Amino acid sequence: MRQSIVEKIEEFGFKHGSGESWVACPECDVRSPRPLRRANDVLKCEKCGCSASVREWLMHGIETERQGKADEVPADTKITKAGDGLGGAVWKIPAAGKFDFFLLFGTAWLGITAVVSFAILAESFKNRLSEGDMPFLIIVPFLGVFWAIGLGVFFAGLKGMFQKVEISVSGGEFTLKKELFGRVNEQRCALESIKSVSQVVFYSKNKRPVYGIQVKADKKFKFGSALRDDEKAWLTADLEEATTANRKRVVGSYEPEERGRKDYFSVVIPDSIKARALGALIIFAVSILFLVLGLFVMDTGFPSTVPTAWDAEELINFLKDLFSSTFRTLWLCFSTLIACVAVYLFFKALGERGQEKRIEGNEAEVSLRTYKRGLVLKDRSFPRSRVTDIRATNSGSQNGRPMKRVDLIVTLEAIKIAGWMDGDEADALVAEVREALGVK
Numbered sequence: 001m002r003q004s005i006v007e008k009i010e011e012f013g014f015k016h017g018s019g020e021s022w023v024a025c026p027e028c029d030v031r032s033p034r035p036l037r038r039a040n041d042v043l044k045c046e047k048c049g050c051s052a053s054v055r056e057w058l059m060h061g062i063e064t065e066r067q068g069k070a071d072e073v074p075a076d077t078k079i080t081k082a083g084d085g086l087g088g089a090v091w092k093i094p095a096a097g098k099f100d101f102f103l104l105f106g107t108a109w110l111g112i113t114a115v116v117s118f119a120i121l122a123e124s125f126k127n128r129l130s131e132g133d134m135p136f137l138i139i140v141p142f143l144g145v146f147w148a149i150g151l152g153v154f155f156a157g158l159k160g161m162f163q164k165v166e167i168s169v170s171g172g173e174f175t176l177k178k179e180l181f182g183r184v185n186e187q188r189c190a191l192e193s194i195k196s197v198s199q200v201v202f203y204s205k206n207k208r209p210v211y212g213i214q215v216k217a218d219k220k221f222k223f224g225s226a227l228r229d230d231e232k233a234w235l236t237a238d239l240e241e242a243t244t245a246n247r248k249r250v251v252g253s254y255e256p257e258e259r260g261r262k263d264y265f266s267v268v269i270p271d272s273i274k275a276r277a278l279g280a281l282i283i284f285a286v287s288i289l290f291l292v293l294g295l296f297v298m299d300t301g302f303p304s305t306v307p308t309a310w311d312a313e314e315l316i317n318f319l320k321d322l323f324s325s326t327f328r329t330l331w332l333c334f335s336t337l338i339a340c341v342a343v344y345l346f347f348k349a350l351g352e353r354g355q356e357k358r359i360e361g362n363e364a365e366v367s368l369r370t371y372k373r374g375l376v377l378k379d380r381s382f383p384r385s386r387v388t389d390i391r392a393t394n395s396g397s398q399n400g401r402p403m404k405r406v407d408l409i410v411t412l413e414a415i416k417i418a419g420w421m422d423g424d425e426a427d428a429l430v431a432e433v434r435e436a437l438g439v440k
């Protein structure tokens with residue numbers, strides 16, 4: 001029952017979280033329209049025969065949409081690439097020169113803020129002269145926030161329009177140089193320290209994500225959000241290729257002793273109960289801290305008086321009180337909810353102490369079993385002929401390490417084995433079980 005609620009929430013997120021209209025085969029990249037199926041349904045590729053969950057097809061579709069090839073330079077791009085004479089290369093991205101959304105928004109925001117500031121300051125100046133009080137201490141920082149937002153957005157717009165970017169991979173170093181109005185900002189790192197080159201979401205515009213390029217080393221280098229999609233795709237692939245030779249590759253730790261299909265096998269599914277319990281405790285501590293903040297530090301702020309007339313000060317106070325009381329209530333509800341979830345996860349992890357999950361096979365069946373002191377607590381078995389594959393897909397990252405979800409592919413359905421497993425462990429598990437199943 002619990003499991004099914006979790007699955008239902010996941011399914012809801014899957015249905016409503018992604019508007020993609022097509023999917024791609026995880027093995028051969030062939031595209032097809034998105035089927036009206038559930039996330040755990042299995043889709044078989046007509047071209048290469050690969051069977052994988054609809055979730056994996058969809059995720060791969062999103063990945064490939066943004067994938068380019070290093071040697072496919074987009075037509076009429078303004079980005080130039082030149083050799084440095086020593087086997088390295090320099091890419092130059094000229095200023096976009098387009099009047100963009102940020103500049104427009106920033107200008108409008110600053111204009112409105114200027115008018116409002118003038119009106120408020122003039123009013124309070126007049127009051128000060130007549131009544132002698134000093135509301136400046138409150139008004140100035142209040143207006144300052146609006147000015148800061150406006151200037152920030154305006155500056156981002158200026159950067160998008162006038163900033164020149166130069167990237168170089170040369171002499172064992174990666175360098176990112178940004179120039180705006182003659183001011184140069186330069187960052188560099190050793191090529192060996194680069195962990196990944198990828199497109200990540202920088203911000204959203206009209207509810208659509210806007211991607212930029214991120215080179216991740218000990219720090220993150222970000223650029224290129226104003227480029228066209230095909231330029232981002234090519235540049236990411238090209239930089240990936242230029243930097244990849246110097247990187248250390250992480251290889252799965254699994255070394256098969258004997259190759260090929262096995263009639264009988266029993267493989268432990270890694271599960272770190274200690275890490276889960278500790279994670280739950282940390283979440284609990286943070287949520288308690290949030291609760292304490294909400295209960296004792298935040299202003300209770302229930303509206304004291306309802307405004308009777310269009311008195312600006314009274315109205316502003318009323319709105320401020322209404323806002324802060326609503327905010328505090330939501331804050332307290334949310335903190336309590338998180339604390340409850342943390343307690344549930346903690347006791348769930350404790351309850352699973354001493355348990356071991358295994359995937360086992362004989363000639364007739366493949367089983368997912370949970371053991372405790374040699375006894376089988378749970379058993380879910382499938383006819384071996386129906387189990388066609390086991391697959392790992394990215395589900396996020398923790399402490400900078402990729403985490404994966406592992407599914408067993410049983411004819412028409414993907415059965416979740418683990419949702420949040422260390423990426424290398426997941427790959428090793430998949431390699432070992434695949435081999436035992438005799439799957440290529």
Ligand SMILES: [Zn+2]
Binds near residue numbers: 046049
């Ligand atoms: Zn395929």
